[in-house]
Amino acid sequence: MNEIFTLHVNDEAREVRDSWLGENLLDVLRDRLGLMGAKGACEQGECGSCSVIIDDELVCSCLVMAASAVGQAITTVEGVAPVGAPSDVQQAFVDAGAVQCGFCTPGLIMAVHDLLDRSPEPGDTEIREELAGNVCRCTGYGRIVDAVQQVAVARRAARGDLGAST
Numbered sequence: 001m002n003e004i005f006t007l008h009v010n011d012e013a014r015e016v017r018d019s020w021l022g023e024n025l026l027d028v029l030r031d032r033l034g035l036m037g038a039k040g041a042c043e044q045g046e047c048g049s050c051s052v053i054i055d056d057e058l059v060c061s062c063l064v065m066a067a068s069a070v071g072q073a074i075t076t077v078e079g080v081a082p083v084g085a086p087s088d089v090q091q092a093f094v095d096a097g098a099v100q101c102g103f104c105t106p107g108l109i110m111a112v113h114d115l116l117d118r119s120p121e122p123g124d125t126e127i128r129e130e131l132a133g134n135v136c137r138c139t140g141y142g143r144i145v146d147a148v149q150q151v152a153v154a155r156r157a158a159r160g161d162l163g164a165s166t
Contacts (some may be wrong), residue, residue: 005070010079021067026050028066037077037106048134051107052076058114077106080113088151089113096147100138108134112148121152
């Protein structure tokens with residue numbers, strides 16, 4: 001039976017039509033709402049390419065029933081910055097050369113936003129541990145770690161906290 005429900009995605013109420021209650025959030029975001037950023041790769045919550053943030057918690061959207069997210073704030077990679085302007089994390093990925101094929105990139109971007117929101121000055125080990133749920137086969141992780149560190153340093157400078165170190 002097809003259902004109609006509303007999801008709050010990227011600060012906007014979005015009506016979902018022609019969905020069934022057990023459909024996962026990844027499929028609803030992509031197939032019903034046209035938000036193609038989250039990628040479906042493993043479909044088992046192992047690769048991180050479908051990561052989104054629901055009520056300030058990083059989740060694999062392939063493991064979440066879309067209807068269970070009604071009433072919660074969902075942020076996808078499309079919602080981390082205004083249209084046409086990259087977030088500081090997205091720009092750092094480009095600057096550090098941390099983007100190659102781009103398949104894993106949206107999930108990594110979401111994971112980094114989540115990490116930096118919780119831990120503004122993570123060290124190498126923390127970055128690697130926090131991103132362990134994201135699989136990248138192209139870049140390796142050195143450039144990704146560099147991008148995270150660049151953002152942490154830039155944010156610290158923007159706060160005027162030049163004396164701290166990462």
